[in-house]
Amino acid sequence: MAGRQFHLIYILPNLFTAASIFTAVIAIVSAINGHFEKSAWLIFLSLVFDGLDGRIARLTHTTSRFGVEFDSLADIIAFGVAPALLLYFFAGHDYGRLGILVMALYIIFGAIRLARFNIMSPNTDPTVFIGVPIPAAAIFVSVWVLMFSEYESLRSYTVLLLIAALLVSLLMVSNIRYPSFKKINLEKPALTKTLIVLIIAASLIYLYPVEGFALIISLYVVWGVVRAARTLLTRRPPKSV
Incomplete structure (x- = not known):
């Protein structure tokens, strides 16, 4: 009986991963x-399920190589294919090949x-991401589709939505660093500010x-670019010998 319970706990995080895929398909x-x-x-709901699977796996000590690979495949569906198709059917199809290309x-x-993250994650700082993480890119695309849906005055400028999606796509494969909120410093000085x-x-x-x-996701995306530009501009040239 104990062995059966162990296997059920082992499956639990993967059920949330499956829920993320199912929500993305809908x-x-x-x-x-x-x-x-x-x-x-x-x-957005798919993102919630995606966030829960890893945390449950860590809490129940049921992390596995299978879970990591399954989660990565789920991410490309939930945060790659789903927002890309949402973007295409909302605006991209009006621009012919350009819309297909952006998608x-x-x-x-x-x-x-995702492939780069899987290779680099064991050797990178857990407090940062290299490039915009794909869930953040998905939320960026989705929330701006909501904005264009809510404000009719934006409907004439859907090409800007395609341009923004293309830029965030490039930022995903950039070397720009973005903060990771998986490990937040909860010591007293930082706790109050975080709260x-x-x-x-x-x-x-x-x-x-x-x-x-x-506003929040746009600030997150722009923050990385501004920080990188600032670092580049303030970097001191090497002293000539």
Whole structure:
């Protein structure tokens, strides 16, 4: 009986991974059927399941190589294919080959991002990501689809959405560093600041859900670029001998 319980615990994190894939498939079907807002929120839900699987695996000490590979394959569906198709059916199909190209590049660069992460993760700093993580890219695309859906004044500028998606695709395979929130410093000096930031973010999302998410994820994406540019500009040239 104890052995059977162990196997059930071992399966539990993978069930959440499967739920992430299933939610993403529903999001894809919703996008195809023109239910763009539903599709975008389902991608958000898929992110919740994706976040839970790893944490449950660590809490129950059931991490495995299979779980890592399964999670990676789930990510390319949930955060690669689903947002790319959402983008294409919402705006990309109006631009012919350009829309197809942006959709394809987003998926290809997302797959490259995941492959690179799997290879580099054992040797990299766990507090940072190299390039925009694919879940963040997916949320960026999804929330801006929600913004364009909510504000009719933006409908005439959907080409900007394609350009933004292309830029975030390139950022996924860049060497720009982005903060990882998997390991947050919870010592007393940092705890108060972290708590204040979280309360402000939660308040903003409560008052303006779509706008709040759009602002937060956009700041995250832009922050990495600004930080990299600042580092590049302030880097001192080597002294001549």
